[in-house]
Amino acid sequence: MAAAKRDRTHFLYIAVIAAVLLGITVGFAAPGVAVELKPLGTGFVNLIKMMISPVIFCTIVLGVGSVRKAAKVGAVGGLALGYFMVMSTAALAIGLIVGNILQPGAGLHITEASKGAGAAQAEGASESTADFLLSIIPKTMVSSFTEGSVLQTLLIALLAGFAIQAMGKSGEPILRGVGHIQRLVFRILAMIMWAAPVGAFGAIAAVVGETGIDALKSLAMIMIGFYVTCALFVFLVLGALLRLVAGMNIFSLLKYLGREFLLILSTSSSESALPRLIAKMEHLGVSKPVVGITVPTGYSFNLDGTAIYLTMSSLFIAEAMGNPLSIGEQVSLLLFMIIASKGAAGVTGAGLATLAGGLQSHRPELVDGVGLIVGIDRFMSEARAMTNFAGNAVATVLIGTWTKEIDKAQVAEVLAGNRPFDEKTLVDDGHGGGQDDAGDDGDGTAGDAAPKASAPAPRDGEKAGV
Numbered sequence: 001m002a003a004a005k006r007d008r009t010h011f012l013y014i015a016v017i018a019a020v021l022l023g024i025t026v027g028f029a030a031p032g033v034a035v036e037l038k039p040l041g042t043g044f045v046n047l048i049k050m051m052i053s054p055v056i057f058c059t060i061v062l063g064v065g066s067v068r069k070a071a072k073v074g075a076v077g078g079l080a081l082g083y084f085m086v087m088s089t090a091a092l093a094i095g096l097i098v099g100n101i102l103q104p105g106a107g108l109h110i111t112e113a114s115k116g117a118g119a120a121q122a123e124g125a126s127e128s129t130a131d132f133l134l135s136i137i138p139k140t141m142v143s144s145f146t147e148g149s150v151l152q153t154l155l156i157a158l159l160a161g162f163a164i165q166a167m168g169k170s171g172e173p174i175l176r177g178v179g180h181i182q183r184l185v186f187r188i189l190a191m192i193m194w195a196a197p198v199g200a201f202g203a204i205a206a207v208v209g210e211t212g213i214d215a216l217k218s219l220a221m222i223m224i225g226f227y228v229t230c231a232l233f234v235f236l237v238l239g240a241l242l243r244l245v246a247g248m249n250i251f252s253l254l255k256y257l258g259r260e261f262l263l264i265l266s267t268s269s270s271e272s273a274l275p276r277l278i279a280k281m282e283h284l285g286v287s288k289p290v291v292g293i294t295v296p297t298g299y300s301f302n303l304d305g306t307a308i309y310l311t312m313s314s315l316f317i318a319e320a321m322g323n324p325l326s327i328g329e330q331v332s333l334l335l336f337m338i339i340a341s342k343g344a345a346g347v348t349g350a351g352l353a354t355l356a357g358g359l360q361s362h363r364p365e366l367v368d369g370v371g372l373i374v375g376i377d378r379f380m381s382e383a384r385a386m387t388n389f390a391g392n393a394v395a396t397v398l399i400g401t402w403t404k405e406i407d408k409a410q411v412a413e414v415l416a417g418n419r420p421f422d423e424k425t426l427v428d429d430g431h432g433g434g435q436d437d438a439g440d441d442g443d444g445t446a447g448d449a450a451p452k453a454s455a456p457a458p459r460d461g462e463k464a465g466v
Contacts, residue, residue: 012193012194012196012197013196013259013262015196015197016196016197016200016262016263016266017262018197019196019197019198019200019201019204019266020200020201020204020265020266022201022205023037023200023201023202023203023204023205023206023208024204024205024208026201026205026208026209027204027205027206027207027208027209028208030209031208031209031210032209033209034205034206034208034209034210035206035209035210036206037201037202037205037206037209038202038203038206039202040198040199040201040202040203041199041200041201041202041203041204041206041267042202042203043199043202044192044195044196044198044199044200044202044203044267044272045199045203045267045269045271045272047192047195047199048189048192048267048269048271048272048275049271049272051185051188051189051192051275052150052153052271052274052275053144053145053150053153054145054181054185055182055185055186055189055274055275055278056150056153056154056157056274056278056292056296057145057153057156057157057160058178058179058181058182058185059157059182059278059288059291059292059295059296060154060157060158060161060292060293060296061157061160061161061164061175061178062161062175062178062179062182062288062292063161063287063288063289063290063291063292063293064157064158064161064162064164064165064289064292064293065160065161065164065165065171065174065175065178072289072403073158073161073162073289073293075403076289076290076293076294076399076403076405077293077297079399079402079403080293080294080297080298080302080395080399081297081301083302083395083398083399084297084298084301084302084395085301085338087302087304087391087395088301088302088303088304088307088338089307089334089338090237091233091304091305091307091308091391092307092308092310092311092334092337092338093311093334094229094232094233094237094308095229095307095308095309095310095311095312096311096312096315096330096334098225098229098308098312099225099311099312099314099315099316100315100330102221102222102225103315103319135151135152136151136152136155137152137155138152138155138156141156144156150271150296150299150300151300153296154296154297157292185275186275186279187424189275189276190423190424196263196266199266199267200266200267203266203267203268204266207268222312222313222316222380223380225312226308226309226312226380226383227383229308229312230305230308230383230384230386230387233304233308233387234250234254234387234390234391235250238250238304238390238391238394239251241394241398242394242397242398245398245401245402246397246398246401246406248397248411248415249415250394252415253393253394253397253415254390254393256280256284256414256415257277257280257389257390257393259276260273260276260277260280260389261273261386261389263276264382264385264386264389265382265386268381268382268385269385270299270385270386270388270389270392271299273389274295274296274299277295277389277392277393277396278291278292278295278296279421280421281295281393281396281397283414283419283421283422284397284410284411284414284415285400285406285407285408285409285410285411285414286396286397286400286405286406286407287400287405287406289405290396290399290400290403290405290406291396291400294392294395294396294399294400295392295396298391298392298395298396299388299392302388302391302392302395303388303391304387304388304390304391305383305384305385305386305387305388305391306384306388307337308384308387309355309380309384310337310355311333311334311337313355314333314337314355314366315330317366317369317370318366318369320369321365321366321369323365323366355370
């Protein structure tokens with residue numbers, strides 16, 4: 001039976017690949033028609049985004065509510081934020097170094113049309129750090145679900161989790177209820193995924209139809225340089241960290257997340273894979289509290305790809321406008337971008353708005369140059385989103401390892417292919433992460449947060465409570 005389920009989803013992702021190729025063909029053959037297909041891609045991404053708030057809420061409430069010691073949650077969150085700050089700074093620095101070596105903007109000249117495009121992007125950027133912090137607080141308890149803010153949902157879920165934690169045994173029925181809701185949410189998400197080929201076709205066809213091949217030629221260097229830099233960051237920097245800290249091969253982890261990368265590639269949005277990353281990291285063996293805190297927080301504070309993009313694009317624009325940045329100005333811009341990059345969400349176009357907003361606040365005379373990369377931003381956002389996603393996946397494993405909240409036996413079995421991910425429910429009850437909390441509260445394991453009334457997957461049943 002399990003093989004049959006895997007076969008069906010296998011064909012689904014083959015269909016996604018075929019849809020991407022067909023979209024590229026239509027984009028070149030009939031650009032006018034292709035542009036009109038954009039709503040297909042937008043609609044699919046919106047369907048995924050519709051599920052993000054309930055997924056995050058259920059995951060965090062189950063994770064935090066099932067841990068008896070609140071200090072553990074605080075320790076995980078503090079460690080995660082510290083790691084995010086260090087890695088984001090490293091990514092920004094790498095972007096500056098590569099940008100100085102390549103100098104991709106030299107020789108280009110900005111046009112009046114590009115200036116208008118840059119000004120338009122600046123208008124969509126965040127206003128200030130204070131506004132960003134205040135926006136984390138929702139208007140009502142339920143408005144975070146309707147407004148689609150990840151950080152607002154994170155705040156409400158943490159408050160609910162700690163409240164249930166303080167209720168003790170009287171809060172257990174609430175946990176079981178949230179567990180049932182989580183199963184419903186993931187089942188709906190699994191149904192939505194069958195629309196992925198249609199969404200991928202519309203998104204790719206539209207961007208190829210809008211941009212065309214000619215518009216990319218003069219900007220190929222910044223694109224290639226950005227892709228290579230992202231690849232080096234993932235495989236060398238993140239790969240080395242993963243090997244040294246967790247003893248895990250980066251290629252094995254990325255292979256395990258292959259379908260999520262394909263989804264990101266076809267939608268250009270790392271948020272489209274956020275719910276699946278949460279489910280897959282739990283299945284991999286990382287405890288619910290670590291996954292529930294690290295992944296959603298990382299989607300706002302650990303954007304390695306966006307960090308590389310911000311610094312490389314800033315140098316590119318400055319050179320293209322004949323006003324290159326001095327070393328002092330680059331360091332100053334680096335410090336500013338460390339803060340500015342924290343306000344960029346993992347959605348299509350947010351990086352461009354953050355870049356424009358950063359330049360507007362720091363070097364207003366460079367904002368006009370943002371229009372130079374508007375034409376290729378959609379293609380650069382592919383690498384940006386996939387690097388952000390890889391960074392958050394690695395961060396989850398590292399935080400789990402440092403806090404001893406990871407089942408290494410489960411990790412080995414999953415990465416070896418012996419325990420395939422359940423594509424139908426997207427929920428894994430089997431490993432339970434029993435070792436994670438056993439020393440704290442006996443029965444208060446991460447796995448215990450899920451209702452025990454439902455039948456666990458037979459292949460993982462023996463791992464419960466390990």
